[in-house]
Amino acid sequence: MSRNNEGAAWTILGYLLSGPLFWGGVGYGLDTWLGTGYFLASGLLLGMGAALYLVWLRFGR
Numbered sequence: 655m656s657r658n659n660e661g662a663a664w665t666i667l668g669y670l671l672s673g674p675l676f677w678g679g680v681g682y683g684l685d686t687w688l689g690t691g692y693f694l695a696s697g698l699l700l701g702m703g704a705a706l707y708l709v710w711l712r713f714g715r
Contacts (some may be wrong), residue, residue, distance in 0.1 A: 666709050673705030674698050 674697075682698020684690070 662713060665714065669705045669708050670702075673708070674701035677701030677704065 681703035682692040
């Protein structure tokens with residue numbers, strides 16, 4: 655594996671971890687603040703969708 659491909663793999667992994675962590679955290683905060691139970695799941699789904707979209711934009715075209 656070349657250095658360029660290795661860097662791309664780490665970038666993709668970073669996107670796929672940071673999207674759900676960030677938006678899941680936002681959802682968790684909203685759930686705690688509003689006393690609900692569905693923003694966490696919505697945030698995780700939004701984060702994974704956004705991460706996959708960013709990977710597709712950067713590497714898939």
